[in-house]
Amino acid sequence: MTLWRGKSPLILASQSRARKMLLANAGLAFEAITADIDERGIQSASGLSGPREIALLLAREKAKAVSIGHPTSYVIGADQTLALGDRLFNKPAGRAQALAQLRDLAGNSHALNSAVAVARDGKIVFEDVSVARMTMRHMTDAELMSYLDAAGDAVTTSVGAYQLEGLGIHLFERIEGDHFTILGLPLLPLLAFLRREQLIAI
Template identity: 65%
Template sequence: MTAVWRGSNPLILASRSQVRQALLANAGLSFETVPAAIDERAIQRSSGLARGDEIAVRLACEKAREVSSRSAGRYVIGADQTLECEDRLFNKPAGRAGAAEHLRALSGRTHTLHAGIAIVRDGKLLFENVSVARMTMRELSEEAIEAYLNAAGDAATASVGAYQLEKLGVHLFSRIDGDHFTILGLPLLPLLAFLRGQGLLSL
């Protein structure tokens, strides 16, 4: 256990995301990683939801609930992020061609990131939150797209917008409005506020 975390057991993060793991670790939280076994696209389709914020929260809740069902007594964090641009929802690109198509669609436009989180314990939803960031991508020529994809490599297909802001993706933007943690996919400040309110943090 860390000096910050006061819970009797570590948190559980229902995500494989290295970025989310790093955010929790850097905040001094004790946690374990147990990826959720859910079909995100099937849940999204069956939910009937169309708005990015609603989908992000629903998927975060479903991830946390699935892991909670096999983690008695533990606080489980679910997280999900959606990208919406001009009424279109984006998923992770399929390969380099898909990443290039994403970048062409986002070039010169402002898109919205919704980062949803949920905390579930013993199947009960204790907390949910969705935070918003708005990202304005600069006009990208075909040459700039090719140069970025060559430099970024496989990382371009690892996130929904074909970019990782904390890495080379920062070169793609002219303006960013929103919380840094929201952009990285885990709204850390509301999460910490909830945990603090539960008496689980020493700070």
């Protein structure tokens, strides 16, 4: 049974396993459609440098890109940035880059900025950004190599080279922020918006 009450299907403009899991666990039926956009190109052309603003820009662009082809649907776009001070991280290109990122993050606190935007008829009707503070423990190169061996190719699928819901939990000593923000979808404000629009049953 789905709690979705919209006349058109709810759409998630992402193939993120974590985001799909969060929506499904919340009882919402949805379609997942990848947003075909050049994220790095859009970020570069925007001139933005703040991690919060970049995450929100990309969430908006994903939602709008899919919404154009599905004008009557509510389309959810989401994006997440990782910032260590002023430095922004992207998904590592391979194991060597993942190791370099983890060396920089180990022993420090970084911020995850998770943005969500909802579009309908190609226009943004809702947006929100939530922040989580993540403190990695001090780790030796041997420990980092053991983690990379165990995690395998998964380290290249997310910024920071970790998935907190998996082996990445071993990297941390303190976490401040809600679970949904960390997984890349500010679910509570999103559900509150859908509720205000009378789109969900609860």
